[in-house]
Amino acid sequence: MNAPTTDLPVVVVGAGPIGLAAAAHLIERGLEPLVLEAGASAGAAVREWGHVRLFSPWAEVVDPAAEKLLAPTGWVRPDGAAYPSGADWVERYLQPLAAVLGDKVRFGTRVTGVSRVGRDRVVDSGREEQPFTVHVTHADGTEERLTARAVIDASGTWTAPSPLGGDGLPALGERAAADRISYRVPDLKDPAVRARYAGKRTAVIGSGASAFTALAYLADLAKEAPGTHTTWILRRGISGSTFGGGEADQLPARGALGLRAKAAVDEGYADAVTGFRTREVGKSGEQLVLVADDGRRLAPVDEIIALTGFRPDLSFLDELRLGLDERLQAPVELAPLIDPNVHSCGTVYPHGVKELSHPEQGIYLVGMKSYGRAPTFLAMTGYEQVRSIAAALAGDQEAAERVELTLPETGVCGGAGLFDEPEAAEADQSGGGCCAAPTTLQIGVGAPTSSGGC
Structure with a gap:
């Protein structure tokens, strides 16, 4: 050449x-x-x-x-x-x-x-x-x-969406259940997509803005379609920063979205399960059952939305x-x-x-x-x-x-990699950190209290 x-x-x-x-x-x-x-x-x-x-x-x-x-x-x-x-x-x-x-x-x-x-x-x-x-x-x-x-x-x-497996690899059974798993935020204005989730139990996996969006959308659907319910699955714990910066977020639209996601949980349209890393997607009749590395099994769901990056x-x-x-x-x-x-x-x-x-x-x-x-x-x-x-x-x-750029602050810590560290949990409790220790937690009005039901 x-x-x-x-x-x-x-x-x-x-x-x-x-x-x-x-x-x-x-x-x-x-x-x-x-x-x-x-x-x-x-x-x-x-x-x-x-x-x-x-x-x-x-x-x-x-x-x-x-x-x-x-x-x-x-x-x-x-x-x-x-x-x-x-x-x-x-x-x-x-x-x-x-x-x-x-x-x-x-x-x-x-x-x-x-x-x-x-x-x-x-x-x-x-x-x-x-x-x-x-x-x-x-x-x-x-x-x-x-x-x-x-x-x-x-x-x-x-x-190239990431799989829902907690180890970065597809969970056992994930590929076999591909027709019931979406890796995108659903467009519930599309009649076919709306019918897929209306009146159904859906698991949303993820802790970022996409998961917030899905939670908010499904909560709106639940107000119109009885029987619609969401189980929100997080690999880490619930903390003060889980829902983003809220009113302190310098990206106001992102802060508002986090507040909408929190409202979905608080009002009982979604339950939250924390410290849950998916190992397997099993079956219970026509429904899917998520199993964690620690052996926990969640109540069956009809659909899964994996928003894990x-x-x-x-x-x-x-x-x-x-x-x-x-x-x-x-x-x-x-x-x-x-x-x-x-x-x-x-x-x-x-x-x-x-x-x-x-x-x-x-x-x-x-x-x-x-x-x-x-x-x-x-x-x-x-x-x-x-x-x-x-x-x-x-x-x-x-x-x-000569790189010149000023980015808006988030108002919260990113902290995604600290959720296993005891020090991070202690810092969070003292107000100085961003991540809680992993636990199993269900929050929201009307959330079931049994250990496996979500």
Whole structure:
């Protein structure tokens, strides 16, 4: 390969919010982007949770470089103080942005592998001088190899939800019960989805914002459909921070959601079972029974919603030399800054190209994928990431290192990794910590009192 790599495009994987923002920043820097999207349209993953409202207002989810591209088209910026749904975000921002980018975005193009031209991951000789080769499969099944000077992977983690097993592996019986398990927040405005949960007993597994949303939605359904009830399963205990920051949360919409989830429990529409790590999904007639590592068995349920986070799909990057943290699967320099054992969204230190670099020069994981298994990502963090990377690729190192971003504090500690530590429980009782010791607990008006019934 003798052509100078500077004449080649920068391939961006994914036409979601961060991928399209990356393209806008590259254009602003005079670089040529080529965005490859597996879906049929912009924001394909966001469309799948279009019924869910964002925590961040419009002012925080529109990228500045993207806005500059949109402005000449007559695009009208939404009210900065309003909170969009996922569908709003796509229709009023991502779709128009993709239209402006035109043929710089290719849809129905799935990236199946990235490497160096003529070099697998073992070969040292001449490696850095070779451009990247990007293998893709088009919607019609045809394959193609593209060449790039750099690759920005903004493909996210949406396609790789974590299993419900407490050890990070699928629980026994989880795959066999796949038709009764969902890994997404249900859209209860969809008649078919509503019928699936109305009048049924549902287990919701998870302790984050997605679980809060599901609890709130199912509580609303229970008010209209008798017999609808939720068992909320947490791997850790109930503490003052379990429901988020509440009124103290600097992301008010997130705080309000936590309060709605708490109300679902307090009003008896949901029971909470804590310190429960699922080992097995068994059967009782037509219903499912969850069994914990400690042998506890919960009362049978009809459906399960597993909202236990996501993880990055690194399979198509296997021929590259990535430097990833062994726990989070995030870039090694970024991992300590986003570790959920220590950090929440608002305590993440602003970061850019330095923290996102790998031993393989020219490959960057950005957006949700850069966080690996950490759940604390915010859109404006991703916008700052791609601004810094575009500056570095354009040779403006000073701008690349000048990372400026102020994130809203959460009002609560992230603390997900501390729930096994006795010290954490003691700190929580004294008001200085964030996590309680695991216990079995049922709360809420009318909650059953028997040890196994939820």
